[in-house]
Amino acid sequence: xxxxAFVYRLCRKRVCLARLLVAAFILFPFSFLxxxxxxxxxxxxxxxxxxxxxxxxxxxxGAQAGLGESLALSLALSTGIAAVSTAASFWVSRQxxxxxxxxxxxxxxxxxxxxxxxxLAACLQYFFIRAGLSGKVWGIALAQLFITFPYGVxxxxxxxxxxxxxxxxxxxTLGGSTWQAYARVLLPVAKDTLMTCFFQLFLISWFEYGLxxxxxxxxxxxxxxxxxxxxxxxxxxxxxxxxxxxxxxxxALLWLNKRYVFSRYFATKTPRH
Amino acid sequence: MFLEAIDIKxxxxxxxxxxxxxxxxxxxEMLSILGRSGSGKTTLLKILAGLETPDxxxxxxxxxxxxxxxxxxxxxxxxxQEPLLFPHLDVFENVAFGLRLRKLPAxxxxxxxMEMLDSLELPEQARKMPHQLxxxxxxxxxxxxxxxxxxxxLLLDEPFGALDAETxxxxxALLKRIAETFAITALFVTHSLKEALIMGDRIGLMQExxxxxxxxxxxxxxxxxxxxxxELAFWREVx
Numbered sequence: 001x002x003x004x005a006f007v008y009r010l011c012r013k014r015v016c017l018a019r020l021l022v023a024a025f026i027l028f029p030f031s032f033l034x035x036x037x038x039x040x041x042x043x044x045x046x047x048x049x050x051x052x053x054x055x056x057x058x059x060x061x062g063a064q065a066g067l068g069e070s071l072a073l074s075l076a077l078s079t080g081i082a083a084v085s086t087a088a089s090f091w092v093s094r095q096x097x098x099x100x101x102x103x104x105x106x107x108x109x110x111x112x113x114x115x116x117x118x119x120l121a122a123c124l125q126y127f128f129i130r131a132g133l134s135g136k137v138w139g140i141a142l143a144q145l146f147i148t149f150p151y152g153v154x155x156x157x158x159x160x161x162x163x164x165x166x167x168x169x170x171x172x173t174l175g176g177s178t179w180q181a182y183a184r185v186l187l188p189v190a191k192d193t194l195m196t197c198f199f200q201l202f203l204i205s206w207f208e209y210g211l212x213x214x215x216x217x218x219x220x221x222x223x224x225x226x227x228x229x230x231x232x233x234x235x236x237x238x239x240x241x242x243x244x245x246x247x248x249x250x251x252a253l254l255w256l257n258k259r260y261v262f263s264r265y266f267a268t269k270t271p272r273h
Numbered sequence: 274m275f276l277e278a279i280d281i282k283x284x285x286x287x288x289x290x291x292x293x294x295x296x297x298x299x300x301x302e303m304l305s306i307l308g309r310s311g312s313g314k315t316t317l318l319k320i321l322a323g324l325e326t327p328d329x330x331x332x333x334x335x336x337x338x339x340x341x342x343x344x345x346x347x348x349x350x351x352x353x354q355e356p357l358l359f360p361h362l363d364v365f366e367n368v369a370f371g372l373r374l375r376k377l378p379a380x381x382x383x384x385x386x387m388e389m390l391d392s393l394e395l396p397e398q399a400r401k402m403p404h405q406l407x408x409x410x411x412x413x414x415x416x417x418x419x420x421x422x423x424x425x426x427l428l429l430d431e432p433f434g435a436l437d438a439e440t441x442x443x444x445x446a447l448l449k450r451i452a453e454t455f456a457i458t459a460l461f462v463t464h465s466l467k468e469a470l471i472m473g474d475r476i477g478l479m480q481e482x483x484x485x486x487x488x489x490x491x492x493x494x495x496x497x498x499x500x501x502x503x504e505l506a507f508w509r510e511v512x
Contacts, residue, residue: 174345175345189361
């Protein structure tokens with residue numbers, strides 16, 4: 001074997017090893033959580049839990065833990081909020097893009113993030129109590145819209161370029177109504193952007209803690225709140241189990257995004273010869 | 274008169290872009306409008322298409338006031354410098370777009386689109402996506418998409434501005450040919466003196482928000498404001 005071939009093989013082995021190490025480093029916390037979720041009775045100085053059981057997972061849908069209920073509630077809440085915010089912010093961002101005070105409207109959209117969502121929640125809490133929305137699922141939904149909707153508007157601001165507005169005008173002169181412009185061109189062209197925005201808004205809502213705690217006053221138990229509750233109780237096995245459940249939907253969405261958005265994006269960017 | 278603009282006024286802020294601009298356009302005529310950047314050429318075309326609202330004046334099409342007619346009911350297609358093809362549709366569907374909006378039968382759409390692609394020398398490109406086409410091919414598809422709906426007026430805003438010299442010349446020839454074939458009524462905006470002379474049946478000069486339309490190309494060439502005399506003097510000097 002030549003020296004060059006030897007060096008090449010050595011480098012390849014090292015690259016493989018480095019990749020494995022990086023993968024292990026990333027996956028370790030998740031696998032550790034999964035292992036913990038099957039454990040019971042873990043006393044110091046044992047390296048692993050003293051007992052392995054499926055009962056933690058089997059109790060997900062039990063009334064006592066209420067994890068299943070929290071999972072269903074979080075899924076419904078985040079999916080609904082992401083869907084409503086994506087649709088509304090897409091339309092509103094178009095109106096903002098064509099407005100003479102576009103920059104002022106966009107500055108307003110940044111406000112919830114300038115103050116931080118939890119500060120915004122503290123400001124809004126009084127009004128939510130007066131409106132009877134405090135401690136209600138609808139209250140949480142409305143409060144989360146205060147942060148997801150502006151995010152969507154900011155997100156889509158870069159979509160409505162001069163080119164997009166020109167496309168819309170061109171469709172009008174070709175005889176298309178506003179509805180036809182959206183249905184036949186703007187929505188299909190924006191499909192990937194809409195999916196990415198939906199994914200990001202889902203994540204914002206899914207992992208939202210401070211605002212949900214303040215407006216929900218502990219009565220609305222989302223999955224994120226459940227994780228913190230178990231951590232505060234030092235119930236590490238159920239905290240691990242709740243964390244596993246918390247990670248699953250984002251991972252599924254990430255896979256969907258990778259499968260249907262990023263792969264297509266890179267396919268269209270590949271130069272053709 | 275087929276198309277008539279009467280005392281059109283438009284200002285953006287304190288500065289007037291169009292100042293009591295008036296002109297007439299006969300049916301099947303192509304009027305070249307020559308003007309520098311920022312002279313208000315694009316604003317004029319957008320007002321005619323209904324994409325901008327004038328501050329004053331009227332646009333008449335066959336005597337009908339277009340003031341309250343929305344852009345999608347005017348049947349006046351505005352073409353940009355960029356072809357603006359729909360990126361998710363192939364060439365066939367891009368050309369068929371206007372017919373699909375009008376919900377024509379599929380067989381009719383197919384027949385008319387294939388005829389249009391033939392006349393634009395693009396039949397082999399029918400199933401290609403826009404990113405697989407050259408600049409000239411994209412512009413031809415954009416013409417086909419506009420022409421297939423038989424627009425009453427075609428508003429061309431420097432359509433060859435982004436093309437190289439060779440492609441530009443062949444596109445000018447192609448547009449002249451299809452303008453005759455389809456008996457197009459059009460306004461062709463350009464900042465190129467040569468292009469204005471090649472493309473227009475008549476020529477207008479846009480200056481300080483007003484449009485001066487010449488009776489003949491000779492009148493246009495003779496006018497010192499158009500810059501033709503300077504150009505001719507330059508070439509004589511070089512020669």
